[in-house]
Amino acid sequence: MATKYLFFTGGVVSSVGKGVTAAATGLLLKERGFNVAVQKLDPYINVDPGTMSPYQHGEVYVLDDGAETDLDLGHYERFIDIRLSRVSNFTTGQVYAETIAKERRGDFLGGTIQVIPHITNEIKRRIGLAAKETGAEIMILEVGGTVGDIESQPFLEALRQLRNEVGRENCLFVHVTWLPVIGATGEIKTKPTQHSVAALRSIGISPNIIIARADQDIDQGLCDKIALFCDVEKDAVIPMKTASVLYEVPLLLDGLGVGELIMNKLSLKATRKPDMHPWEKLVTEVKKDKPTVNVALVGKYVELQDAYMSVREALKHAALANGVEVSISWVHSADLEKDKGWDVVKEADAVLVPGGFGSRGVEGKILAARYAREHKVPYLGLCLGMQVMCLEFARDVLDLEDANSSEFDRSTPHPVIDLMIDQRSITDMGGTMRLGLYPCQLQPGTKAANAYNVPNVDERHRHRWEFNNSYRQQFEENGMIFSGLSPDGRLVEIVELKDHPYMVASQFHPEFLSRPMKPHPLFVGLLKAAKEKAKK
Ligand code: GLN
Numbered sequence: 001m002a003t004k005y006l007f008f009t010g011g012v013v014s015s016v017g018k019g020v021t022a023a024a025t026g027l028l029l030k031e032r033g034f035n036v037a038v039q040k041l042d043p044y045i046n047v048d049p050g051t052m053s054p055y056q057h058g059e060v061y062v063l064d065d066g067a068e069t070d071l072d073l074g075h076y077e078r079f080i081d082i083r084l085s086r087v088s089n090f091t092t093g094q095v096y097a098e099t100i101a102k103e104r105r106g107d108f109l110g111g112t113i114q115v116i117p118h119i120t121n122e123i124k125r126r127i128g129l130a131a132k133e134t135g136a137e138i139m140i141l142e143v144g145g146t147v148g149d150i151e152s153q154p155f156l157e158a159l160r161q162l163r164n165e166v167g168r169e170n171c172l173f174v175h176v177t178w179l180p181v182i183g184a185t186g187e188i189k190t191k192p193t194q195h196s197v198a199a200l201r202s203i204g205i206s207p208n209i210i211i212a213r214a215d216q217d218i219d220q221g222l223c224d225k226i227a228l229f230c231d232v233e234k235d236a237v238i239p240m241k242t243a244s245v246l247y248e249v250p251l252l253l254d255g256l257g258v259g260e261l262i263m264n265k266l267s268l269k270a271t272r273k274p275d276m277h278p279w280e281k282l283v284t285e286v287k288k289d290k291p292t293v294n295v296a297l298v299g300k301y302v303e304l305q306d307a308y309m310s311v312r313e314a315l316k317h318a319a320l321a322n323g324v325e326v327s328i329s330w331v332h333s334a335d336l337e338k339d340k341g342w343d344v345v346k347e348a349d350a351v352l353v354p355g356g357f358g359s360r361g362v363e364g365k366i367l368a369a370r371y372a373r374e375h376k377v378p379y380l381g382l383c384l385g386m387q388v389m390c391l392e393f394a395r396d397v398l399d400l401e402d403a404n405s406s407e408f409d410r411s412t413p414h415p416v417i418d419l420m421i422d423q424r425s426i427t428d429m430g431g432t433m434r435l436g437l438y439p440c441q442l443q444p445g446t447k448a449a450n451a452y453n454v455p456n457v458d459e460r461h462r463h464r465w466e467f468n469n470s471y472r473q474q475f476e477e478n479g480m481i482f483s484g485l486s487p488d489g490r491l492v493e494i495v496e497l498k499d500h501p502y503m504v505a506s507q508f509h510p511e512f513l514s515r516p517m518k519p520h521p522l523f524v525g526l527l528k529a530a531k532e533k534a535k536k
Contacts, residue, residue: 002167003131003137003139003166003170004137004138004171004172004266005138005141005166005170005171006022006140006141006171006262007159007172007174008021008025008142008176009143009173009200009205009207010146010175010176010177011146011147011176011177011200012146012177012178012180012193013146013178014145014146016176016178017176017213017240018142018176019040019071019072019075019076019142020075021211021240022038022075022140022142022174023038023072023075023076023078023080024249024250025174025253025262026038026079026080026140027079027250027279028259028262029140029259029262030082031272031274031275031276032259032270032271032274033270033271034138034271035134035135035136035138036080036082036136036140037082037084037088037130037134037136037139038073038080038082038140038142039087039088039089039090039127039141039142040069040070040073040076040088040089040142040144041090041091041123041143041155042090042091042144043091043145043151043154043155044093045091045151046091046093047093047094047097048067048068048089048091048093048094049070054301054306054307055301055303055307057070057071058071058304058306058307059306059307059308061073061074061310062460062462062509062512063084063085063088063436064085064436064437064458064460065085065086065436066086066435066436066437067085067088067435067436068435069084069089070089071306071310072142072144073088074512076088077515078313078515078516079250081515085133085134087126087129087130092151092154094126095119095154098122099113099118099119099122100113115154115157116154116157120154120157120158121158123154123155124158124161124162124165127139138266138268141159143155143156146196147196147200156205157203157204159173159205160204163205169266169267170266172209172262172266173200173205173208174207174208174209174211175200175211176210176211177192177193177196177210177211178213179192179193179218180192181214181216188216188218188222190229194226194229194230197210197229197230197232206231207230207232208265209232209238209258209261209262209265210226210227210237210238211238211240212226213240213242214239214241214242215242217239218240218241219239222239223237224237235261236261238253238256238258238261240256244287245287247279247282247286247516248283250276251276251280251283259274278517282516282517285320290319290323290325291323291324291325291534293324293326293327293349293527293530293531293534294348294349294350294534295315295326295327295329295348295349295350295351295527295530296329296344296345296347296350296351297311297330297354298331298333298365298368299330299331299333299353299354299356300333300334300356300360300361301356302330302331303332305330310509310512310514311352311354311382312328313516314511314514314523315328315523315527316516317514317515317516317519317523318520318527319527320519321527322527322528322531324530324531324534326527329344331344331345332364333362333363333364333368334360334361335364336364336365336367337367342371346371348377349377349378349533350377350378350380350502350527350529350533351368351371351372351378351379351380352379352380352381352382352385352526353380353381353382353384353385353389353505354382354383354511355382355384355385355462355509356383357384357407358407359407362384362405365384365388366388366392366395369385369388369389370392372503373389373392373497373500373503376500376501377533378501378502378503378526378529378533379500379502380502380522380523380525381505381506382505382506383461383462383463383506383507384463386467386494386506387417387465387467389503389505390416390417390467390480390505391403391404391417393475393480393497394414394471394475397478398475398478400414400416402414404416405417405465406418407464414471415468416468416471417466417467417468418466418468419464420466432464433461433462434461434462434463434464436460438458438459438486438491438493439456439487440456440457440484440485440494440508441455441456441484441485441486441487442454442455442456442483442484443481443482443483443484446481446494447496447502447504448483448494448504448506448522448525449483450525451504451521451522451524451525452521452522456487457484459506459508459513460508460509460513461507461508462509466507467491467495469492472492479499480495480496480497481495481496481497482495484506492507493507493508494506494507501532502525502528504525504526510523
């Protein structure tokens with residue numbers, strides 16, 4: 001079978017839910033027996049989002065092979081339950097860097113290098129690479145940004161060319177748009193969608209399917225109007241009202257016949273009947289009334305919750321496994337330093353300190369860890385959250401008052417968190433951290449080992465600093481347990497406190513491997529302890 005391509009573009013506004021829609025569609029196709037791969041094409045010029053501020057871009061999602069990618073890849077992995085690799089995400093920055101390197105090498109033999117064909121060729125080469133590497137029967141490609149953006153034009157042009165090269169019968173363009181509502185009349189408007197489709201058509205692409213998003217019910221009349229004005233078949237306009245539960249999206253799309261529509265349009269035959277049962281069960285569970293546990297998430301990018309997308313999802317997965325509802329209170333760590341926000345922390349059933357970079361707000365996180373230790377509040381630390389747990393312990397339990405990470409204080413007398421030798425000479429910030437999957441051996445009998453219930457795990461990393469081994473003995477003698485270590489014993493991967501219901505932290509990011517149906521053990525452990533606390 002020739003590889004089939006589904007291209008997802010976005011219209012009218014950004015954040016229209018294109019990533020979730022693409023991911024949910026991927027699930028529908030996987031459920032019909034197809035080997036599905038997903039690729040995100042990001043038109044911005046950064047080489048990857050690794051060096052971008054979470055305020056600008058939200059979370060950086062890390063893959064097994066250490067690729068630092070767009071947060072939409074998290075949606076793909078969570079919905080489709082696949083493991084993606086470096087080829088699954090590329091940016092304008094990568095496309096130009098590669099093309100310019102070739103030009104410098106003389107590969108183009110004196111030719112003039114142009115957007116068409118050189119840049120579009122490089123875009124198509126990368127799509128082909130992903131198709132080949134994944135062996136996908138169906139490739140889902142999501143183009144970042146909104147149709148009409150200057151940056152995305154070369155990408156759309158490349159897709160237009162690709163359609164002719166692989167055959168029109170093997171391609172579908174799915175345009176996801178937004179239907180705004182005029183407040184005064186409550187009327188849903190289709191004009192922005194019409195304009196956005198007109199923009200697409202002006203570059204030679206007529207969408208085959210339009211997924212029209214809105215917060216309201218969208219009636220058939222509106223769909224027919226969109227079909228007429230946008231030159232799309234009536235049954236190919238999908239009215240997609242905002243779901244109250246994220247994981248309901250695949251069920252809604254399935255109910256609207258999107259799976260069959262795609263099968264028909266691509267002349268595909270499902271090799272098995274989709275079983276959406278587990279998802280139905282999951283959504284029913286989510287919607288049930290359950291006791292609530294309150295988690296204080298103490299971070300520094302809390303104004304933009306997308307910065308902690310996978311952490312939030314992992315908490316939701318673990319809550320379901322515990323039969324509770326999780327309510328997250330977003331606490332700004334810098335506030336805690338100014339004696340603000342403590343009422344929220346004090347009311348919480350658990351404290352979670354996620355990853356982060358740079359010194360702003362670190363002292364507040366250390367205070368949050370101290371509060372959790374002293375008041376025996378369940379605590380989960382992720383990456384920086386492990387480092388601050390160790391700093392707090394060093395300062396207060398070991399009386400090493402000036403203990404710090406050399407990331408925040410280069411001349412600290414007690415660099416409890418320090419750079420490994422091989423990180424010291426690095427000057428480039430992009431892509432040079434300890435990234436991706438590394439093995440971790442669990443120490444039998446510990447809370448971590450009990451939570452995982454297996455002796456060895458592989459987890460995704462994204463950090464530069466490590467626990468400084470010269471302090472290990474002192475920590476152990478005073479009640480800290482190193483419950484996860486690298487197989488050679490050199491790197492501390494998980495720490496936990498002895499006399500505490502659940503104070504566990506990892507140097508890696510467990511949130512990236514949590515799935516709706518496979519909640520992550522460390523998160524499940526946290527919410528189990530939080531549930532106990534809430535009961536009391
Ligand atoms: N800034 C810390 C380091 O680089 C922690 C990174 C993180 O939390 N992802 O080691």
